[in-house]
Amino acid sequence: MTQTIPSRMQFNIQADDTLTWNVEPLMHEIRHALKNLLEQEQSSVIDLRSLPLAPGEEQKILDLLGRGEVSANLNALGDSEVYETTYPGVWLVTHYNDNDDIVGRFIEVTTIPEILMSQRPDITDAHERLVNLLDTETLSEH
Amino acid sequence: MTEIEFLNWVRGPGFQIAVVIFIAGVIIRLAEILMLGRKANLAEPKGSEMASGLRTIVTRSVPDASTFKRSAFTITAGYIFHIGLFVTIFLFAPHILLFKDVIGLSWPALPTPVVDAVAVVSIISMLAILVHRMRDNVLRFLSTWEDYLVWMVTILPLITGYMAFHRIGATAPTLLAIHILSVELLLVLFPFTKLMHAFTLFLSRWYNGAISGFRGVES
Amino acid sequence: MKKQQVNNQAAQSTTRDAADGATHEPTLGDALRSQGVSRRSFLKFCAATASMMAMSPAMIPKIAQALENARRPSVIWLSFQECTGCTESLTRAHTSTIESLIFDSISLDYHHTLQAAAGHAAEEAREIAMKENDGKYLLVVDGSIPTGNPGYSTIAGISNLDMLMDTAKGAAAIIAVGTCATYGGIPHADPNPTGAQSVGDLITDKPIINVPGCPPIPVVITGVLTHFLTFGTLPELDHIGRPKTFYGQSIHDRCYRRPFYDKGLFAETFDDEGAQKGWCLYKLGCKGPTTYNACATTKWNNGTSFPIESGHPCIGCSEPDFWDGGGFYKALSMPTENITKTAIYTAAGAAAAGVAIGALNKSKKKAANKAHSKVTIDDLEK
Numbered sequence: 001m002t003q004t005i006p007s008r009m010q011f012n013i014q015a016d017d018t019l020t021w022n023v024e025p026l027m028h029e030i031r032h033a034l035k036n037l038l039e040q041e042q043s044s045v046i047d048l049r050s051l052p053l054a055p056g057e058e059q060k061i062l063d064l065l066g067r068g069e070v071s072a073n074l075n076a077l078g079d080s081e082v083y084e085t086t087y088p089g090v091w092l093v094t095h096y097n098d099n100d101d102i103v104g105r106f107i108e109v110t111t112i113p114e115i116l117m118s119q120r121p122d123i124t125d126a127h128e129r130l131v132n133l134l135d136t137e138t139l140s141e142h
Numbered sequence: 143m144t145e146i147e148f149l150n151w152v153r154g155p156g157f158q159i160a161v162v163i164f165i166a167g168v169i170i171r172l173a174e175i176l177m178l179g180r181k182a183n184l185a186e187p188k189g190s191e192m193a194s195g196l197r198t199i200v201t202r203s204v205p206d207a208s209t210f211k212r213s214a215f216t217i218t219a220g221y222i223f224h225i226g227l228f229v230t231i232f233l234f235a236p237h238i239l240l241f242k243d244v245i246g247l248s249w250p251a252l253p254t255p256v257v258d259a260v261a262v263v264s265i266i267s268m269l270a271i272l273v274h275r276m277r278d279n280v281l282r283f284l285s286t287w288e289d290y291l292v293w294m295v296t297i298l299p300l301i302t303g304y305m306a307f308h309r310i311g312a313t314a315p316t317l318l319a320i321h322i323l324s325v326e327l328l329l330v331l332f333p334f335t336k337l338m339h340a341f342t343l344f345l346s347r348w349y350n351g352a353i354s355g356f357r358g359v360e361s
Numbered sequence: 362m363k364k365q366q367v368n369n370q371a372a373q374s375t376t377r378d379a380a381d382g383a384t385h386e387p388t389l390g391d392a393l394r395s396q397g398v399s400r401r402s403f404l405k406f407c408a409a410t411a412s413m414m415a416m417s418p419a420m421i422p423k424i425a426q427a428l429e430n431a432r433r434p435s436v437i438w439l440s441f442q443e444c445t446g447c448t449e450s451l452t453r454a455h456t457s458t459i460e461s462l463i464f465d466s467i468s469l470d471y472h473h474t475l476q477a478a479a480g481h482a483a484e485e486a487r488e489i490a491m492k493e494n495d496g497k498y499l500l501v502v503d504g505s506i507p508t509g510n511p512g513y514s515t516i517a518g519i520s521n522l523d524m525l526m527d528t529a530k531g532a533a534a535i536i537a538v539g540t541c542a543t544y545g546g547i548p549h550a551d552p553n554p555t556g557a558q559s560v561g562d563l564i565t566d567k568p569i570i571n572v573p574g575c576p577p578i579p580v581v582i583t584g585v586l587t588h589f590l591t592f593g594t595l596p597e598l599d600h601i602g603r604p605k606t607f608y609g610q611s612i613h614d615r616c617y618r619r620p621f622y623d624k625g626l627f628a629e630t631f632d633d634e635g636a637q638k639g640w641c642l643y644k645l646g647c648k649g650p651t652t653y654n655a656c657a658t659t660k661w662n663n664g665t666s667f668p669i670e671s672g673h674p675c676i677g678c679s680e681p682d683f684w685d686g687g688g689f690y691k692a693l694s695m696p697t698e699n700i701t702k703t704a705i706y707t708a709a710g711a712a713a714a715g716v717a718i719g720a721l722n723k724s725k726k727k728a729a730n731k732a733h734s735k736v737t738i739d740d741l742e743k
Contacts (some may be wrong), residue, residue, distance in 0.1 A: 045418035047411070049664075076402035095409050101663040104409040106418060115408075119400035144544070144601065144681040149651065154697040161700055166711040173715020174722060217383060235625050236694035240646060243695040244704065254625040313600075314611050315651040315680070318693065 022057050030090060033109035037089055043110035072116060082113055160326035167333020173340060187356045194355025196349035202347045215274055219267045226264025232256055261304050268297045292335050298324040312357040392431035408544035410479050414584045427591040427592040435490050435498040438472040441521040442514045442548050442557060443504025447539035448474050450576035454679045484517045491531050500532035502560050509556025532567045538582055543571040544681035551685050558587045575678035578659055581607045612649035612675050615657035636672060645688040648677030
């Protein structure tokens with residue numbers, strides 16, 4: 001159970017309505033990546049945790065990008081959340097562990113993030129299981 | 143020795159040694175000068191020695207017109223780096239903490255970017271002074287190795303301080319340790335070189351004022 | 362734990378693939394699959410790992426490939442003169458699914474605090490692991506090694522020094538975890554009564570990765586382990602053996618309070634107005650400028666906060682000799698010893714000496730005056 005302790009701290013360098021140091025360069029990087037996707041069909045991934053963002057900047061970036069038409073929840077080694085932002089082609093992928101701590105957060109500029117696609121080894125496995133299911137039991141028993 | 147051990151040494155025993163040599167050296171030299179005394183002057187004084195002496199300590203800070211014309215560069219550049227040293231040493235927040243620890247007093251600091259700019263101006267001024275000393279025929283003729291040593295020992299804390307603040311050239315603990323060491327070098331050489339002028343200027347200016355005051359003339 | 366259920370046949374199919382029919386050692390990929398980890402989950406694991414190791418996302422496919430084929434290394438963990446904080450820090454990492462996978466993917470053959478076996482059985486397990494994996498096992502050490510009297514710290518009657526030298530012989534590499542193992546830590550603090558030394562002081566013929574901190578950030582420990590598992594090599598190290606990925610920047614260089622330092626806005630005491638506004642903690646003794654660690658970016662408790670953000674100055678815990686820096690609340694620009702006392706005594710002594718020397722000079726002058734003989738015309742004619 002988490003307890004929030006009310007904070008008396010105010011930070012003069014909170015991100016506010018203006019684009020602070022990291023937000024604008026990052027938005028430009030996304031713009032370049034989107035152009036690459038259009039012209040060269042090349043996908044890019046930006047690791048949000050690799051940037052030393054000031055308090056409030058990460059939220060500012062997410063607010064700017066917004067939520068678009070598609071959202072998906074994964075259940076693989078803990079939850080993962082994938083959604084397309086209000087800019088099609090720009091996706092946000094957030095990985096959580098079992099304790100709902102964030103273990104990874106990426107901006108993926110792509111037609112579809114790879115993690116959403118079914119993976120070949122898993123498909124191979126699925127086929128084998130289905131074969132086994134049909135071999136051992138007749139369908140009429142269900 | 144690790145870089146932190148080096149830093150701890152200059153902040154510890156190194157500083158102790160430097161302060162002991164500095165204080166002992168300055169006090170002993172000043173005591174020697176004062177105890178020389180003066181020959182008794184049996185004439186009747188025409189004015190006050192003390193008043194003129196004290197006044198002269200202040201008025202000598204402003205050179206008169208003909209002196210200034212003769213050595214305009216030296217006086218201007220000299221003032222620039224002396225004021226610069228005052229600002230960087232005494233009006234920089236981390237240094238004020240040091241004084242607070244040693245003498246118990248503290249005072250308001252100037253904003254750090256201002257001190258940073260002043261440091262740069264002082265370094266440039268000192269470099270210009272060195273060039274002038276080496277190019278001017280008379281100055282070059284008169285200069286001894288002590289002059290160059292004192293120049294080096296004075297500019298080193300400025301340069302190493304700037305490098306430590308801006309993290310240029312090495313890891314942070316090493317840069318800070320070198321800066322503190324350069325100051326300790328300055329302190330240790332202080333009583334044995336012309337750096338003593340920082341204290342003796344009060345004696346010589348007073349003396350000049352006093353002998354004029356005794357005779358009732360302007361100093 | 363929620364996991365995708367994958368048939369174990371996937372794991373078996375790998376071993377069946379060996380052309381000569383002999384079973385080969387399961388790889389890390391096999392181990393994960395046999396635990397029911399789907400390929401999709403594995404990709405998530407690799408992405409999180411890349412992020413944790415501060416690697417570019419472009420490395421994710423390379424990490425996936427390397428981990429897929431990596432062998433499960435044997436790891437021997439030796440705890441010497443330590444407070445167990447480093448093990449605590451690492452096992453907090455165990456509450457996270459991703460990092461626990463790293464533990465699951467190594468074979469932790471000996472850890473005398475965590476393991477179930479005790480006494481002779483435990484030591485035997487260590488010796489067997491050493492023999493079976495000679496030249497290939499990873500040795501992890503936390504705690505310093507006392508050399509003053511070997512009896513200061515022993516395990517099963519074996520001194521720390523002997524156990525280290527013996528176990529290090531067959532190790533592929535050594536990871537020294539925590540400031541005690543890397544630089545001596547608190548036992549090494551003045552006057553070092555036990556003769557505590559670091560792993561690096563004693564072993565000179567094996568590659569050593571230093572992961573200092575008191576304790577180190579959990580994700581840094583697992584990040585280094587993961588790097589070794591993924592690539593089989595040491596990460597790039599700085600001049601005192603620390604991985605540059607995590608220890609390449611000083612706290613000061615990445616501190617979010619840096620604008621206040623640059624502007625000269627400092628907190629004067631704890632909880633004063635400046636402190637509440639989040640101003641720089643330099644005056645409260647912050648060692649951030651001379652400390653290299655990942656606290657300001659990676660932070661603690663999975664990115665929650667770090668000492669400075671919580672209002673306490675950095676104590677410099679990932680640097681050697683941080684206990685002897687004059688005190689946690691003494692600013693870096695202040696001397697570590699009491700200068701005022703020295704200054705007063707010196708001034709008093711010097712004043713006395715000055716008077717004495719002055720008097721001596723005066724008497725010398727008087728004697729010289731007295732000895733001065735006037736020149737006569739006879740001297741000139743000589």
